Amino acid sequence: MTNRCAVVGIGQTRHAAARSDVSLAGLVREAVERALGDAGIDGREIGAVVLGKAPDMLEGVMSPELYLADAVGAVGKPIHRAYTSGNAGGVAASVGAGLITAGLHARVLVVSFEKQSEARAAGSTLQRVPFEAPWHGGTGSLFAAVCREYISRSGAPADIGDRVAFKERQNALRNPYAQVRRADITLEAIATSRMLWDPIRFLHASPSSDGACAIVLADEAAAARHARPAWVHACAVRSEPPVSPWHDSVDPRAGRDCAGAVYGQAGISNPIRQLDVAELFAPYSWMEPILLENLGFAEPGAGWRLIEDGATTMTGRLPVNPSGGLLGANPIGAAGLVRFAEAAMQVRGAAGDHQVDGARLAVGHAAGGYSNCVAMWVVGSERP
Amino acid sequence: MKAQGAAEAGGAPQVAVIGFASQIRHVSDGSSDAELLAPVIDRALAASGLSRSDIGVVCTASSEFGSGIVGSVMEVFDVLPCWPPVTHSHLEGEGAFALYEAWVRLLAGEADAALVCAYSRPLASDLSALLALQLDPYLVAPLAPRSHQLAALQARALVDSGRYTERDFATVVSARRAGLTLDAALAQPYVASPLRGPDCSTTACAGTAAIVLAADASASRAAGRPAWIAGMDHRVETGAFGARDLTRSASIEEAGARLELRGAEIDVLEVHAPYSHQELIVADAIGGRIGALNPSRGVLPADPLGVSGLIRIGAAASAVSRGGALRAVAHATNGPCLQQNLLCLLERDRRGRLRAGG
Numbered sequence: 172m173t174n175r176c177a178v179v180g181i182g183q184t185r186h187a188a189a190r191s192d193v194s195l196a197g198l199v200r201e202a203v204e205r206a207l208g209d210a211g212i213d214g215r216e217i218g219a220v221v222l223g224k225a226p227d228m229l230e231g232v233m234s235p236e237l238y239l240a241d242a243v244g245a246v247g248k249p250i251h252r253a254y255t256s257g258n259a260g261g262v263a264a265s266v267g268a269g270l271i272t273a274g275l276h277a278r279v280l281v282v283s284f285e286k287q288s289e290a291r292a293a294g295s296t297l298q299r300v301p302f303e304a305p306w307h308g309g310t311g312s313l314f315a316a317v318c319r320e321y322i323s324r325s326g327a328p329a330d331i332g333d334r335v336a337f338k339e340r341q342n343a344l345r346n347p348y349a350q351v352r353r354a355d356i357t358l359e360a361i362a363t364s365r366m367l368w369d370p371i372r373f374l375h376a377s378p379s380s381d382g383a384c385a386i387v388l389a390d391e392a393a394a395a396r397h398a399r400p401a402w403v404h405a406c407a408v409r410s411e412p413p414v415s416p417w418h419d420s421v422d423p424r425a426g427r428d429c430a431g432a433v434y435g436q437a438g439i440s441n442p443i444r445q446l447d448v449a450e451l452f453a454p455y456s457w458m459e460p461i462l463l464e465n466l467g468f469a470e471p472g473a474g475w476r477l478i479e480d481g482a483t484t485m486t487g488r489l490p491v492n493p494s495g496g497l498l499g500a501n502p503i504g505a506a507g508l509v510r511f512a513e514a515a516m517q518v519r520g521a522a523g524d525h526q527v528d529g530a531r532l533a534v535g536h537a538a539g540g541y542s543n544c545v546a547m548w549v550v551g552s553e554r555p
Numbered sequence: 556m557k558a559q560g561a562a563e564a565g566g567a568p569q570v571a572v573i574g575f576a577s578q579i580r581h582v583s584d585g586s587s588d589a590e591l592l593a594p595v596i597d598r599a600l601a602a603s604g605l606s607r608s609d610i611g612v613v614c615t616a617s618s619e620f621g622s623g624i625v626g627s628v629m630e631v632f633d634v635l636p637c638w639p640p641v642t643h644s645h646l647e648g649e650g651a652f653a654l655y656e657a658w659v660r661l662l663a664g665e666a667d668a669a670l671v672c673a674y675s676r677p678l679a680s681d682l683s684a685l686l687a688l689q690l691d692p693y694l695v696a697p698l699a700p701r702s703h704q705l706a707a708l709q710a711r712a713l714v715d716s717g718r719y720t721e722r723d724f725a726t727v728v729s730a731r732r733a734g735l736t737l738d739a740a741l742a743q744p745y746v747a748s749p750l751r752g753p754d755c756s757t758t759a760c761a762g763t764a765a766i767v768l769a770a771d772a773s774a775s776r777a778a779g780r781p782a783w784i785a786g787m788d789h790r791v792e793t794g795a796f797g798a799r800d801l802t803r804s805a806s807i808e809e810a811g812a813r814l815e816l817r818g819a820e821i822d823v824l825e826v827h828a829p830y831s832h833q834e835l836i837v838a839d840a841i842g843g844r845i846g847a848l849n850p851s852r853g854v855l856p857a858d859p860l861g862v863s864g865l866i867r868i869g870a871a872a873s874a875v876s877r878g879g880a881l882r883a884v885a886h887a888t889n890g891p892c893l894q895q896n897l898l899c900l901l902e903r904d905r906r907g908r909l910r911a912g913g
Binding site for chain 2: 173194195226227228229230231232233234236237238239240241245246247248249250251252253254255256262265266268269270272273274275289407408409410411412413414415417424425428429540541543544
């Protein structure tokens with residue numbers, strides 16, 4: 172006896188490299204007020220709050236749900252912290268959906284944030300055991316090794332990373348919330364931008380961002396009061412050990428299984444044909460062909476062909492990241508929830524200038540750690 | 556791995572604690588988090604009668620500030636039953652909240668059985684100072700109040716209310732700390748008046764705990780007697796101390812009311828009170844007719860950050876499954892001065908789940 176769940180309100184902040192105009196609480200509050208406003212409800216109608224946030228050390232606030240309880244309107248209510256890794260926003264959405272599905276609450280607010288300007292994310296995520304020598308590689312160095320291995324396996328042409336970045340950056344121009352919006356962007360500018368970690372160039376990479384996102388989830392009875400709910404057809408989280416004989420960093424089974432689980436729940440047998448849009452968590456452009464294969468949109472080794480064929484553009488077979496994705500803004504802890512929220516915006520027909528025409532079924536994806544922690548959901552305009 | 560229990564039970568699924576193990580070490584031997592966790596997971600699974608492959612949900616908790624390692628969960632994956640990949644979630648904070656999430660996921664039908672683990676290996680030399688990082692990062696944390704000092708504000712307010720005296724605090728201390736008489740406790744110097752050293756829990760220790768949860772059908776196949784979770788609720792209060800009545804716990808009163816605990820028979824109550832006076836506040840806020848209070852001795856003698864609350868749930872479940880209790884309640888807390896609280900109601904008989912949400 173489980174309950175259906177729908178997204179009935181969505182809000183996100185203006186993402187920026189430094190939102191020095193607001194505190195952590197102010198940043199989170201901005202997203203919460205927009206989500207409640209979008210849902211047309213009062214905060215008092217929220218039964219519980221889930222707060223997704225990447226490692227506490229990124230901002231140096233321990234258990235920030237305690238300090239932020241007031242800002243998110245959780246006082247007197249349950250507030251649950253979700254973290255896991257970079258997939259925090261996706262895990263938070265899955266906990267929120269679980270609270271609805273289990274029949275514990277009628278309306279749940281899910282909030283995620285990151286304020287990297289008050290943090291040192293690139294360094295602190297690589298900090299290992301105390302007293303060990305520091306490894307000043309930057310987060311991108313981990314992904315670069317994965318991308319090189321992918322190129323070696325698939326024979327992808329050298330310009331695939333440029334093409335993805337060009338597509339994402341053009342899409343970001345249509346998204347008013349995106350942080351990086353370069354109207355003068357050209358393929359050549361991307362291809363000649365500084366090499367950071369071969370094959371990842373500067374304009375292949377996501378920025379450091381301050382930002383927050385909030386969504387209101389409702390059960391079927393509560394959703395009846397709202398126009399255009401996005402119904403949750405499937406939601407799953409999968410993790411595997413990051414270092415093991417079985418872990419394939421290019422094609423991790425956690426991603427494969429997570430995709431298999433949500434497609435199974437949603438009755439999807441041919442994802443590229445049945446899904447209308449995908450919002451994928453790709454912090455570097457080269458990760459997009461890798462994810463297209465890992466999540467079942469292309470056969471192994473063929474993900475880059477979808478990009479070369481233009482299948483992932485706004486008018487292609489499967490528009491990927493119409494919002495501009497993480498290259499538009501990457502508030503780490505919130506970035507996963509933004510993907511989930513953008514998928515819901517698409518099937519509600521509420522994505523504005525980056526709306527994919529006629530989108531009815533969409534997938535949102537979040538990943539973290541060494542691509543070993545994955546969360547996904549499938550949302551649709553029709554009730555499942 | 557899809558739950559079939561709901562259909563068999565003819566209604567909402569119910570979840571039980573079917574395995575528990577914990578370990579606390581006062582002296583570090585250099586073991587890693589994974590090395591500390593592995594035998595505890597094995598013992599909890601052995602007690603449950605389930606195998607690693609039965610587990611479909613894994614929820615873990617730790618404090619990265621305590622251990623000084625960002626992304627510390629990546630280093631314990633080796634010992635978690637996560638291959639093939641399962642639903643896994645990690646949170647920074649008290650392990651009892653990880654258990655809450657696992658409970659929700661089982662109720663939502665994500666799997667039949669879950670493993671909940673918490674681990675804490677504090678390398679921080681001064682936890683009481685570190686906990687200031689839980690406070691408002693702009694206005695309060697820079698003042699660096701120690702957690703002992705904040706707890707003392709609460710204890711002072713409790714004394715001023717006339718409800719309790721320092722002697723009552725010492726009574727709690729002598730009941731929880733072996734070999735310390737009431738008079739000896741009262742003779743100790745203040746750490747932060749009115750709190751003395753023994754009033755504050757001993758945090759210099761490494762702890763690990765693991766609990767196995769199972770939904771209906773799987774729980775019925777458990778090796779021992781299941782401790783059914785009749786309900787669970789948690790609430791948070793404002794982060795502004797000045798806006799709270801520190802002498803009572805509105806969040807526990809609310810959670811307890813939803814679990815219908817006021818005036819109810821409670822055979823065993825396990826309280827997560829890092830300070831002696833907080834045990835009094837928690838018990839008052841629950842307001843049940845309590846048989847045994849903290850028969851495990853609670854957390855004053857040993858309080859591994861982020862693990863203590865989960866151990867309370869395990870101890871309460873053990874009281875039901877092995878100790879003959881019909882109803883036991885476990886309490887867990889997070890944050891300064893009991894800001895956030897969780898109550899878990901465990902019963903010997905399966906009677907359906909209370910709808911404690913809202």
